[in-house]
Amino acid sequence: MRHDHLIDTKQLSRxxxxxxxxxxxxIDADPAAFADRHAGKLLGLMFYEPxxxxxxxxETAIKRLGGDIVDMxxxxxxxxxxxxxxxxxxxxxxxxxxALVLRHPSQGAAKMVSDFxxxxxxxxxxxxxxxPTQTLLDLYTIRENAGLDDLTIGIMGDxxxxxxxxxxxxxxxxxxxxxxxxxxxxxxxxxxxRYDLHEAGANVREHADVEDVLPNxxxxxxxxxxxxxxxxxxxxxxxxxxxxIDLDTLAGASDDLTVMHPLPRVxxxxxEVDDTPHAKYFExxxxxxxxxxxxxxxxxxxx
Ligand code: NCD
Numbered sequence: 211m212r213h214d215h216l217i218d219t220k221q222l223s224r225x226x227x228x229x230x231x232x233x234x235x236x237i238d239a240d241p242a243a244f245a246d247r248h249a250g251k252l253l254g255l256m257f258y259e260p261x262x263x264x265x266x267x268x269e270t271a272i273k274r275l276g277g278d279i280v281d282m283x284x285x286x287x288x289x290x291x292x293x294x295x296x297x298x299x300x301x302x303x304x305x306x307x308x309a310l311v312l313r314h315p316s317q318g319a320a321k322m323v324s325d326f327x328x329x330x331x332x333x334x335x336x337x338x339x340x341x342p343t344q345t346l347l348d349l350y351t352i353r354e355n356a357g358l359d360d361l362t363i364g365i366m367g368d369x370x371x372x373x374x375x376x377x378x379x380x381x382x383x384x385x386x387x388x389x390x391x392x393x394x395x396x397x398x399x400x401x402x403x404r405y406d407l408h409e410a411g412a413n414v415r416e417h418a419d420v421e422d423v424l425p426n427x428x429x430x431x432x433x434x435x436x437x438x439x440x441x442x443x444x445x446x447x448x449x450x451x452x453x454x455i456d457l458d459t460l461a462g463a464s465d466d467l468t469v470m471h472p473l474p475r476v477x478x479x480x481x482e483v484d485d486t487p488h489a490k491y492f493e494x495x496x497x498x499x500x501x502x503x504x505x506x507x508x509x510x511x512x513x
Contacts, residue, residue: 215324215331216505218340219377220406224384231350233504241274244503248510249276254307256282256299257334258304258314263473264334264344267498270309271506273501274488280306288372295490297326304329312336315438330509338371338439339401343375344472348431351494355468356428361384364423366392367453367478369399369432369465371440374472375433376403383410390423391416394449397435420453424462430455432471432478456480470494 214219237244253272257265269279282288282303296319304310304327312320320333320340334352335341344422352358363382369391379399382389389412391399398416399407407414417423421436424430430453441444454471454477471491473481483489 213509215320215333216342216509217320217324217331217333219342219381222342222381222384225382227349227384230346230501230504230508231353233507234350234500237500237503237507241500241503243474244275244398244507246276247410247507248272251275251277251510252306253277253279253506254282254303254310254329255279256303256310256314258285258296258319259310259335261313261334263495263498264313265272265311268332268334268343268502268506270499271502275503275506275510276443277455277506296323300327300331309506328415332505333508335373337373338376339373340377341373341375341472342381343502343505344374344507345381345497346376348378348470348493348495350497350501351470351490352429352468354497355490356466360407361385361387361428362390362426362457363387363429364390364392364420364427364433365431365433366420366455368397368435368471369393369433370397371436372433375399375431378431379403379407379412379414380410383407383412388413389415390427392418392420392423392453394418394452396445397449420455420459421462424459424467425464426465427463429468429470430463432469434471434473434474434476434478451477453479454478455483456484457486460486463488476489 300323309330311332311334315337317337317339319336324331437446466488469488
């Protein structure tokens with residue numbers, strides 16, 4: 211991949227994506243071959259928002275490549291508390307690390323920081339903006355389970371604030387896919403995302419009910435309503451719990467349907483679905499390690 215920073219998926223070509231996924235498959239097949247690849251390299255973690263999977267899988271990935279992390283820690287325990295700007299913190303941490311991973315509540319934060327730092331910067335989520343490394347593991351999971359071409363995918367839930375959705379939808383325009391977006395009217399895709407998808411020639415439809423499209427789907431990608439992004443808690447409460455996938459819903463699906471979710475889930479997928487062959491969300495989370503290893507490997511090796 212010929213990029214200094216990974217900010218969003220609009221910058222990725224099909225060749226970039228396939229390069230990372232192919233390398234992740236190599237790593238999956240023989241992780242030991244990559245064990246010392248980046249011995250001594252340090253990954254700087256700057257997480258201004260909660261994270262379990264993204265942070266832990268980046269940490270696992272760099273350690274499995276022979277490197278280690280330096281972690282800014284929580285906002286509460288760092289100099290952010292004293293009023294340090296994001297740009298200043300990033301310029302300091304880049305002096306300690308060979309690459310930076312940033313998660314921040316403000317949309318556009320990663321793009322802004324990328325103008326200040328020379329080491330590779332990976333956007334691990336900028337508010338309701340993008341989450342490109344999540345998309346790469348999503349694509350890896352889709353490729354393994356359903357294939358990436360001639361794909362019919364339903365993307366459901368919070369399409370307005372869901373950054374995983376914005377990144378995934380863009381990336382899928384590199385492949386022969388039909389995208390069906392399912393959400394309450396108030397959580398439809400933002401106009402800017404819809405515009406970009408249109409420009410990229412995406413095959414897109416919007417629906418209010420998942421039942422309308424479920425029988426045709428190869429993949430159903432379910433997302434959490436992003437409670438923390440709602441300006442008004444009452445607005446959240448009105449929508450919460452409206453969309454849930456359970457065994458009754460799945461009765462109308464193809465036997466081969468793959469159900470995915472970036473996690474954490476709240477109640478969008480009933481626990482009874484976990485034991486069906488449709489459920490791939492934990493496998494998806496585990497794929498975060500080989501995919502982030504592949505990404506770090508390619509971004510660190512170019513330097
Ligand atoms: C997602 C995120 O942070 O955007 N989580 C993740 O990284 N797997 C999804 C979410 O929080 O709903």
